[in-house]
Amino acid sequence: MREVIAAPLPGLDLRQHYGHHQSPAIRAGGLIFCSGMLPVDPETGERRHGTLTSEAHVIFGNLKLLLESAGSSLDRLVQVHALIYDSIEYDVLNRVYRQYVANGPPARTVWTARIEAGFKIQLDVTAAA
Amino acid sequence: MSAAREIIPPPGPTPNGERSAGHLASMAVRGGDFLFVSGLAAVDLQSGERIRGTTASETRHILTNLKQLLEAAGSSLDKVVKVNVLLHSMLEAPNMNEVYARFFPDSPPARTVCGACLPHGVKVIIECTALR
Numbered sequence: 001m002r003e004v005i006a007a008p009l010p011g012l013d014l015r016q017h018y019g020h021h022q023s024p025a026i027r028a029g030g031l032i033f034c035s036g037m038l039p040v041d042p043e044t045g046e047r048r049h050g051t052l053t054s055e056a057h058v059i060f061g062n063l064k065l066l067l068e069s070a071g072s073s074l075d076r077l078v079q080v081h082a083l084i085y086d087s088i089e090y091d092v093l094n095r096v097y098r099q100y101v102a103n104g105p106p107a108r109t110v111w112t113a114r115i116e117a118g119f120k121i122q123l124d125v126t127a128a129a
Numbered sequence: 130m131s132a133a134r135e136i137i138p139p140p141g142p143t144p145n146g147e148r149s150a151g152h153l154a155s156m157a158v159r160g161g162d163f164l165f166v167s168g169l170a171a172v173d174l175q176s177g178e179r180i181r182g183t184t185a186s187e188t189r190h191i192l193t194n195l196k197q198l199l200e201a202a203g204s205s206l207d208k209v210v211k212v213n214v215l216l217h218s219m220l221e222a223p224n225m226n227e228v229y230a231r232f233f234p235d236s237p238p239a240r241t242v243c244g245a246c247l248p249h250g251v252k253v254i255i256e257c258t259a260l261r
Contacts, residue, residue: 023236
């Protein structure tokens with residue numbers, strides 16, 4: 001059983017706004033696989049460039065909307081890949097990250113990568129359905 | 130009680146290429162309900178030779194091989210749930226995206242695309258998770 005999770009708000013449909021050929025998330029086998037989460041305005045889809053901290057806040061807000069619309073939540077994250085633009089921001093990431101994964105944080109890997117449109121962070125998330 | 134784990138044999142003789150870590154990674158492993166596919170670069174499935182091309186042509190080769198690999202394992206492209214695409218340059222993302230779209234005509238999988246340092250001049254690596 002494989003089910004497409006639609007964007008809960010129009011701005012989160014990156015396929016519509018940016019032509020990314022992907023579904024916002026897929027539910028399968030008791031898990032929810034999210035497409036790489038980016039700091040875009042959930043209403044308009046506009047890019048919200050900023051500091052790593054401000055971008056992370058936008059991303060977690062979007063992730064919360066997406067997961068809750070799929071019947072999951074930030075408390076049900078299983079695995080997170082945090083892609084950041086420069087490892088020098090590792091501590092900055094951790095400061096904002098811990099606000100969202102207070103109890104029983106998910107498995108996590110952080111690495112440095114080039115992120116589209118010059119964003120500073122992208123989160124690649126798997127959650128329990 | 131232990132759940133099933135099964136190595137999926139590759140559809141071609143030397144699919145990972147002679148110079149790659151072919152012996153250190155299975156091309157695909159089934160675990161539970163899922164099939165986990167290693168990051169694939171563009172290779173000729175018969176000869177195992179690396180195919181050097183553009184981002185677009187490498188994407189096409191990889192997804193053609195992926196289709197064959199999944200179908201040999203009893204899965205298919207429309208059972209793919211998550212794809213990770215690694216590109217040598219994010220400037221090439223639109224070129225990858227255009228070819229990619231042809232392989233997933235409807236309800237495409239979740240996907241993450243990022244730019245990364247890839248070995249041996251490879252331009253694209255694609256890994257995925259599919260329902261078996």
